[in-house]
Amino acid sequence: ENEIRGKVRKQIDKSQKEYVLREQLRAIQNELGESGSVQSDADELRERLSKLSLSDEIREKVEKEISRMEKLSLGSPELGVIRTYVEWILDLPWNVMTEDNLDLEHARAILDEDHYGLEKVKDRIIEYLAVLARKKDMRGPILCFVGPPGTGKTSIARSIARAIGRKFVRTSLGGVRDEAEIRGHRRTYNGAIPGRIIASIKQAGSMNPVFLFDEIDKMTSDFRGDPAAAMLEVLDPEINNSFRDHYLDIPVSLEHVMFLTTANNYDAIPAPLLDRMEIIELSSYTELEKIGIAKNHLIPKQREAHGLEPHEVVIRDSALIEIIRRYTREAGVRELERKIATVFRKCVVDLSKGKSSIVVNKNLVHKYLGAPIYSHNDAEAEDRVGVVMGLAWTAAGGQTLVVEALRMRGKGKLQLTGKLGEVMQESAKAALSYVRAHCTELGVPEDFIDNTDIHIHLPEGAIPKDGPSAGITIATALVSALSGRPARHDIAMTGELTLTGRVLPVGGLKEKSLAALKVGIKTIIIPKGNEKDLDSMPPAVRRHINFIQVSELSEVLSIALQPSQES
Incomplete structure (x- = not known):
């Protein structure tokens, strides 16, 4: 009993001593004008804590940290760490929820x-x-x-x-x-x-x-x-x-x-x-969609950004079409917005010289933006042997992809250039194997592999290219080069090729179709498996492009290749 009484007395003495010391410290801080004492900070945090509806786990955690904080001296480096931690928790919007507008x-x-x-x-x-x-x-x-x-x-x-x-x-x-x-x-x-x-x-x-x-x-x-x-x-x-x-x-x-x-x-x-x-x-925008975006959003935004009134600068639809076709080549509208901003800056300069209003037409676009960067029709101008237009789908949208095949004296070597990825290289090898297995029906000499080297190249050699969708394009270019039959310049194609000559479906058909339209291609050969994608194709694309569906390479060749020039 005496031992317990002694322990209790020691604990009480220790608590009284701490209390006296804390009160003395508070009196000293008040005398020095240091109002931001540890205790007052702790009291402030506790008051903020009491106003929040938190779970028991979070409340206990915060209380524990505040209690630790109270035991530290004002100059302790850990004081700021604990206070920052507690403030992060208390600053979160625990009880705040905005009301949804459900109209x-x-x-x-x-x-x-x-x-x-x-x-x-x-x-x-x-x-x-x-x-x-x-x-x-x-x-x-x-x-x-x-x-x-x-x-x-x-x-x-x-x-x-x-x-x-x-x-x-x-x-x-x-x-x-x-x-x-x-x-x-x-x-x-x-x-x-x-x-x-x-x-x-x-x-x-x-x-x-x-x-x-x-x-x-x-x-x-x-x-x-x-x-x-x-x-x-x-x-x-x-x-x-x-x-x-x-x-x-x-x-x-x-x-x-x-x-x-x-x-x-x-x-x-x-x-x-x-x-x-x-x-x-979210797929690439069609030309019609870009015109709508420009008229409804980009032009009003840039007009306001340049301090112009609607009547001061009017941009004709013909000017917009010219900018879209010959000064931009993109899936989105960022470059289009930059070109429109350039036109408005030029207009502001002309207005400052005394003009009252400006109507921007096709000719004025050339004056403001300089010579066109792109041609609206970049497709081949004539049928050529070994040159076929393919289509690619990248993170930046659809692109046209020319495949060139060339035969020369040699010993059956296949050379691939144009920074082709592993999948595209395998597509080329599969296409060559198919051609070798079907020489007679394709009009290709059976012994060509013994005395011929083949070079397949995809231009813009610095740009990496990969994927299986160029399979039928490579095969068509190969057959064209080996048989001497010119490939039609007004057709583009996309599709994966198997060793047995089947044409498999591919992705990104909308983006590829838009890329074909930009260069003036109106006929595209696609796999029959992509028929489902035609339902979601924009009407503007369906109106201007003739989609030919195929399931075998033989169908592709009969459409894309002309009779031999030698016959």
């Missing part, structure tokens, strides 16, 4: 006002709002907009936030290679801070913003970790209701956040990450 007509009007086209994206957002009106606790969708640069992926995300009535935050993932960028640094490191997720939630000021991850296909990994792996937790709707940042080390619910991502090429996105997102493809 479907209002949302559609805003989306249409900000963007021309993009019907798939708009329909998906309207569907989400319609369901949200019935089920208030519905989790936000995780959408990934995939398309060429300049097609409106980033700007449509901002419009979605405006249409729904939510806060908008954006973080770019281009070049991010450190997992800590996403999930934060652990507190053991000097200068540790939360990752981009928590920082953006704090910036938004609500727990249900529209959150855009831009350029998600540009992430890389190194010895510091894989940021794509960290993103799996963020973008998984089943587990992101308890996301843990390494710095905060407390569960933060992301279930009400609407996550949007953008990418130029979904092949570069890791498969587990891709599986968690709903892919919406």
Whole structure:
């Protein structure tokens, strides 16, 4: 009993001593005019904590940190670390949720006002709002907009936030290679801070913003970790209701956040990450769509940016078509906007010289922008032996791809140039094997391989090229060169070739078709398996292009090759 009484007395004496010392310290600080004492800071943080509705786990964590803070002296270096940590937690918008605007007509009007086209994206957002009106606790969708640069992926995300009535935050993932960028640094490191997720939630000021991850296909990994792996937790709707940042080390619910991502090429996105997102493809704009975008958005924007009134500068449709066809070659509209801005700057100069108004026509475009950069019809001017027009699909949109084949004396060597990738090289070898196996029916000498070298070249040799879709183009160029039959210059083609001569479907048909239109090609040979893609083809493309569907290489050759010049 005496021992217990002694321990209690010692504890009371120690507590009284600490209390007396704290009161003396407070009196000294007041005497010196140092109002920001540790205790007053702790009291302020506790008051802020009491106003928040937090889980027991988070509240205990904060209380524990504040208690640690109270035991430190004012000059302790750990004091600032603890205060910063507690303030990060208290600054998060725990109890704040913006109210969604569920008026479907209002949302559609805003989306249409900000963007021309993009019907798939708009329909998906309207569907989400319609369901949200019935089920208030519905989790936000995780959408990934995939398309060429300049097609409106980033700007449509901002419009979605405006249409729904939510806060908008954006973080770019281009070049991010450190997992800590996403999930934060652990507190053991000097200068540790939360990752981009928590920082953006704090910036938004609500727990249900529209959150855009831009350029998600540009992430890389190194010895510091894989940021794509960290993103799996963020973008998984089943587990992101308890996301843990390494710095905060407390569960933060992301279930009400609407996550949007953008990418130029979904092949570069890791498969587990891709599986968690709903892919919406944004394809290249047609010429008609570009004219609509320019008239409804780009011209008014640039007119305002240059301080002009509508009556001072008028740009004719003929001028717009000239700019699109002969001064730009892109899937989106960024270069078009830059050219329009150049025209407006030139107009401002002319107006400052005394003109009252300017009507920009085709001739004035040449004066302002100089000589045309591109020809509207870049296709071959005549039928040639061994030269065939193919079509390619890249992250920047569709492109025409000329394939040249040449035969010469030799011993059966196949030479491939033009910076071809491994898949395209294998396509060329498969095409040659098919030709060797069917010499007689193709009109090719059976012994050509014994005394002939073959060179296949794809111009613009500095640009890497790959993919299987040039299979039938390479085979047609080979047969043309070996048989002496000229290939038609007014036809382009795309399709993968098998060793047995079957033509398999390929991707990016819309982009490839637009590329063909730009150079004046009106007939395209496509695989029969791509028939389903014709239904989603823009009417402007269907009107101007004749699509010929084939399933065998023999059909391609009968259409694309003329009779031999020697016959």
